[in-house]
Amino acid sequence: MLITESLRATGVSAVCPPLVTTWTRSGEYGRLIRMAAMLFCAGLIAATAQISIPLPLTPVPLTLQPTIVLLTAAVLGARLGATCLLLYLAAGVAGLPVFAWSPWLAPGMGRLLGPTGGYLLAYPVAAYLVGWLAQRGLDRRYITAVGAMLAGLAVIYLGGVAWLLLLGAPSGTPQAAAELGVYPFLLADVVKLALVAAFLPSLRRFTTSS
Structure with missing residues (x-):
């Protein structure tokens, strides 16, 4: 409630549809398109995980994943964004090669128990938060879009740090x-x-004017 009131005070709308919804029609066809968009985003997240750069002095590699996760969330919205990341995690737990390469752990459930597990588990939470903020209009202006994505990044980092402490x-x-x-x-x-x-404010203006 406090967050919503603060958003209203800054002039952003209380609720607006996710970007992916404004691109699609209502009805069964629209639902199919949204499902396809969610699957595509899950695949994109998996693809970016394969481009990882090991860094010295840390067991966590550098990847594009956090950026793509948060962009996906802003486009899909809270519900579809979180579902997309849960689908991605389920694919990884099932043994599909969707997580970043690890020299220590085989694909599967064990990856969630490794040094990157906290980041992975935080992805759906961060996606829901960024999607929720985008649906409150924070994707309409550059500064607020950056703020929304930084909030999601903070959630990812918090999960990663907490997990590293447990390990x-x-x-x-x-x-x-x-x-x-x-x-x-x-x-x-x-x-x-x-x-x-x-890119987010331009996408929002384009979809709402078309």
Whole structure:
């Protein structure tokens, strides 16, 4: 309630349809298109996981996944965005090669127990949050779009740091976990989000005017 009132005070609408909904018709055909969009986004997230760069001093690789996850959420909205990420996780747990390559863990459920498990488990939560904020109109302006995606990134980082702590980060402190799971990626992730967020207001204006 407090968040909604704050959004109203800034002039954004209380509720607006997800971008993917404005692109499709209502009825059965529209539902099929939205399902196809969700499956495509899940596949895109899986594809970006295959492009990973190992970094020194951290077991977590650098990937494009957080950016694509949050962009997907802004386009699909809260419900479809979270469902898309749950579908992605289910595919990974089933053993499909959708997670980033790991030199230590085989594909499957074990990946969720490894050093990247916290980030993966946080994806649906972050997707729901960003989708919810986008449906409240934060994708209509660049600054608020960046803010929405940064909020989602914070959720992903929080999940990653908490998981690294559970796994026994050096010295067992949040600072040590952040040095492994946040600081090496923060600048690159913020730059990527800032670039991607620039497209959201234009997409919203295009879909609402067409």
